Each structure stands twice: as C-alpha cells, then as structure tokens.
Amino acid sequence: MSIRLRLILALVLATGLVWLSAFLWIETSTRGKVEQVLDARLAESARMVSSLLTNRRIDVADAAAFSRALPDRGGYSRQLSCQIWSLSGELIGRSSGAPSMRLTQASEAGYSYSEIDGERWRVYAVVNERIGARIMVGDSVEVRDRLVRDVVGGLLLPAAIVLPVLAVVIFLSVTRGLAPLDRLARTLRMRQPTDFSSLPAGPAPAELRPVRDALNNLFARVARTREMERDFTAFAAHELKTPLAGLKTQAQIARIAKDDTTRETALCDIETSVARTDRLVRQLLELTAVEGAQLPEQRVELSSVVSDVASELNRLAEDREISIRIVPSEADRLPLPRILLHAAIRNLVENAVLAAPAGSDVQIHTACDPQFCIIEIVDRGTGIPDDIRRRVPQRFLRGGTGTGSGLGLAIVAVAMERLGGSLTFPDAARGQVVRLTLPRHSRRSPDG
Amino acid sequence: MRILIVEDDPVLLNGLTVGLRLSGFSPEAVASLADAATAMDSDEFRAVVLDIGLPDGSGLDFLATLRRAGDARPVVLLTARDQVADRITGLDTGADDYVGKPFDLHELAARLRALLRRGEGRAQPSIEWNGLVVYPETMSGKRDGGTIRFAAREFALLQHLLERPTAIRSKAELEERLYGWNEEIESNAVEVHVHKLRAKLGARFIETVRGVGYRLAEEDAG
The missing domain is CATH 3.40.50.2300 (Response regulator)
Structure with a gap:
C-alpha cells in the first residue's frame, strides 16, 4: 500500500471518527437539554392548569382545552395532552386529542413515563387538594425524539457537505506533502545505471535528509568498489601481460638464437617468468579470497599456521639458500579464520625470503599475552623502502625491485583489516622486522 | 644503432x-x-x-x-x-x-x-651505397646479384657507417655504438668486425683513416 493511500485512509478515518464522536456527544447533550426544557414546560403547564382551577378562573372542562393554546412550534403538531382526574379516580375532563386512558398510574405527583396504546408518554402529575383533583399533563416521547433528531440532523447536513471537501483537502495536502518523496523517486528513476554522483544537494525535508545521505553514502561506496574493480582489472591486465610479453620475447629469442648460451638463458628466463606469473595469479586469487567471501568462525592454532607457511615456502627458501627459522612460543589459539591468518603470514614470509640475501635466515617469532598475539618476521634484507611502507594499504603497489607484484603487502593489509589486527614495521637492530598484532578475542567488524 | x-x-x-x-x-x-x-x-x-x-x-x-x-x-x-x-x-x-x-x-x-x-628522411626500407643495397629488416645486402648476410654486430657497424657514409667514425665511437655499457669488449673487436665486413664487401669498401678511424669509400662515379 502506498504511503499516499495509507495517509489518506488514516486521515479520512480519523476525521470520520472525530466527527462521529462529536455527533454522538452533541446528540446526547441535545437530548438532555431538550428533555430538561420540555419537562420544565410539562410541569409549568400542569401547575398552571392547577392554579387556574384553584382560582376558579376556568372550569374543569375549559382547563382541559387550555393546553391546546400552548405554543405550537412548527412541525411539532401534537399538542400537550391534559387530563384532570378526581382524587377518587374519575376522569373529570381532558384536552382534545388526549387519550381516554389515565396518562399515568403513578399515585404520587411528579414526573413519570407510561405507555398507552403502544405510545410512550412523559407525564407530569399535580395533585390539587383544594379542589380534589389530579392534573396530568403529558408529552409524546416520539415527538420529543423527533425534535432531537431534527436538531442533530441539522448538524449532520453541513457535515455531509464538509466531509467530501475535507477529503479533497486531505488528498491535496498529502500529495503536496509527499512531493519531495516523489521528486526523489523521479530523480532516482531517471539516473543512468553508471551514475554514482551524489544526489542534488538542495534543501530537503528533515525526514528525507537521512535517506538522501544514506543514498549518497551508498553511491560513494559503490563508486569506490567499482573503481577498485577497475583498478584491479587494469592491474591484473598489466601485471599478467608484462610477464606474457617477457615469455613471448624470450620464446622468440630461443627460436632465433644462433648460439646455445643465448638459447639457454632465454629458456631459464622463461622458467623464472612462469614461476613469477604463477605466484602473481595465486596472489590475485588470494586477494579476492581475502577480500571477498564470508568466513567461518573458527579458532586456529597460531603455531600450526606458522609451520604450514614455513613448509610451503621451504622450496623457495632452499632455492635461494635461505633457512626459515621458527621461534615458537607455547601453542596459542586465536579466534580467526585460518585463510586470513595464513595469507597474511605467508605473504610476509615470502617477501622476506625474496628480500633476504642468500645464505641468511628468515625468522618467524610468535608471542602472545592475554590480549594480543604478536607475529614478527625478521630478515636480513634491505627492508621495505619508507615510501612503500607509507602506501602499504594501497593496492597494486610495486616495490622498486621489480620482482614482486606489490600484491603481497596489500593482501596482508586487507587481511589485518578484516582480522582487527595491525601491520607495523618496528625498527629493530637485529634486521628487517615486520610485525603483525592480532587481538586474541574476536573483534571483527560486523561485515567481516 | x-x-x-x-x-x-x-x-x-x-x-x-x-x-x-x-x-x-x-x-x-x-x-x-x-x-x-x-x-x-x-x-x-x-x-x-x-x-x-x-x-x-x-x-x-x-x-x-x-x-x-x-x-x-x-x-x-x-x-x-x-x-x-x-x-x-x-x-x-x-x-x-x-x-x-x-x-x-x-x-x-x-x-x-x-x-x-x-x-633519417628516408622512406625506402633499403639503403644503397657504392653498388651495395642493404636491407636492415633481414640484416642482409645485395651486390652484383649476390646476397650477402651479416652477423648482428657486423651489420650494426655497417649501418652506423652508412648513416653518414663519408664521415670518419672513431674506434671509440664505434665501440660505444656497438656495445652496451656492461658488455666486455675485446680490444680489437672493431678491427675484427671491419675485417669480416671487408671480407664480404671487398677490401676497398671501408677505408681506414690512419690514427682517426673508419669511413666508407666514396662512390665510384661510374
């Protein structure tokens, strides 16, 4: 159901209810007042007849006719009915139109209701001891009801005219009130799918401002994601095409080379290039994995991840005459997804192995306190240049050596972000140090 | 080059x-x-x-x-x-x-x-001098109907001389033009290549200017 329809229905219903209760209230109060006035008139008429009789100003027969002379308002043609009874119970006289039945059986004076021939009456009785007569003046209840109905009906007519007008006013107000929403919807509908610019800034109702801000936020996020994807594609294309170009060139050299040395060198280069391309593809996939998928809640043993990484990189290290040394602490479990921790440590150790001079060693230190686990990777290489360190969170950054794709540190940075940990480069005399600090209690971001 | x-x-x-x-x-x-x-x-x-x-x-x-x-x-x-x-x-x-x-x-x-x-202001792929037509794309030349093939260094040397045929090129300049910065150069490398070129093109095609360097001989007018 649209907001417009909902609002209109609610307003019409509420207005209707207000009108209905007002009507009921007026009806009740009018009925009360009318009763009061007419009762007073009954009593007055009865007392008037009684006093006229007492003073002998009229005789009984005339007295009964008196009530006919009472003011008769438009439409309410049934006059008051008057009966004069002797105290012994004989009908002495009655006004014309008055029923022949006794108006009320009540013996005492005062107001009462009675029913004669299926018609309800309101009766006031007066006992005149001096002349020994009981005077009863009665009013038809039906006439009274009609009077009340007419009064209330008079109120209903304007209501019947005003309500549709009110409905139109409500409709127009709602439409006008919802106009900013319509405008927003139209703006959104007309946007190009590739348009991620912010919505027009102009003034907006307070209710819509959070929506607009949230949308702008979303647009910015989507734009950023797309930009990152574009960067990623461009990067992947460049990074994969360069080794391909190298491979093709070397293959052509191997074919046209006239001497064995040149051919042999070319073939060696081809092998190197294939190994590097393989690493690059693995890192691209790793980055996608580290950034992407939902990760299971799990606890990993830090030492097992470290020894896995060391055994995976053993071949590479041996080729470069480097030994990987693990300086273990007691086995510690961390509430982290294994894939993230593994990717982070592996890339750092791999970088260290590639950077370390032949014959040196790469050390992996782990240490935990109740709050954090710290993993330090130490090598004897020349270290990461300062400008690279500063730009570590940027993806697709290349070190100056030309051997790395620049993805390694980006993967570590992304993994640390998702793990709630940090990547730092503490200065230490014992060599080049890269430090990971990981929380021991899960503090992962909600989307992690 | x-x-x-x-x-x-x-x-x-x-x-x-x-x-x-x-x-x-x-x-x-x-x-x-x-x-x-x-x-x-x-x-x-x-x-x-x-x-x-x-x-x-x-x-x-x-x-x-x-x-x-x-x-x-x-x-x-x-x-x-x-x-x-x-x-x-x-x-x-x-x-x-x-x-x-x-x-x-x-x-x-x-x-x-x-x-x-x-x-160099040329459109023809081949260079002609003194009856020799040189084809850079195949590192070969033609003279009197016969095809002559050059090794890469020989060709590079010949090509450098052909750029300004009558200019004298010193041995040092030729070495610089033929070899990379980190390449080991035999002290008589240029002489060896000139010798090989003369063997293919005739002794008079490249002139030695004593104490200065090398240049290509003037074209025969006839």
Missing part, C-alpha cells in the same frame, strides 16, 4: 635487450625513469622503447617531459594498456608508435627500423 629500453620487468627487459641485439640494434636497458633520464642526457641513443608503468612513475609523464625539452628522438610506447583511448593518449603525448604487450619481437624491430628510417 643504439636503442634505449626502459622496462622494469627483468625478464622482459632481458628479452628486449637480447632480442633487439639479435635484430641488429645495440640496445641498452634501464629499469627506472631516473636512469632513463640520465641516459637520455647524451645523444648516444637514437630511439627509446618506453614502458608506461614504471616503479618511479609513468612513462607518459617522462615522454611529455622529453618532448617539452625539445627532444625529438623516436619513442615507442610499450604497455599492457592498449585500448584505443590509451593509444590515442600515448600518441598525442608525443609517442611515435605504440605497441601493446605481449608483442612480437620482429614487429617491434620493424617499427623501430621504420621510425629510424623516417628520422
């Missing part, structure tokens, strides 16, 4: 160096824009093969700087980004040609030859 290659991927850099040398050029390779700028300070190099994505900046910026400084030497851009828009940007920045990775080594060599030819 000295060519500067600016490329940071070591395998590709090595491939370009060896490949262009096999095609008769005398390439020199650098891996950063800083080194490239130093190399371009001299007029040693006749053309540049320039990668766009380099560790210390964009090859396009480097190219723009070269052109602003009035450097008119041919530049071939080498890049993985070879969409039409990228090519247009590259060419409009001042590149003379644009080669997308991965490329064919022979094609790159051919494009370099074409650029150098144009740079």
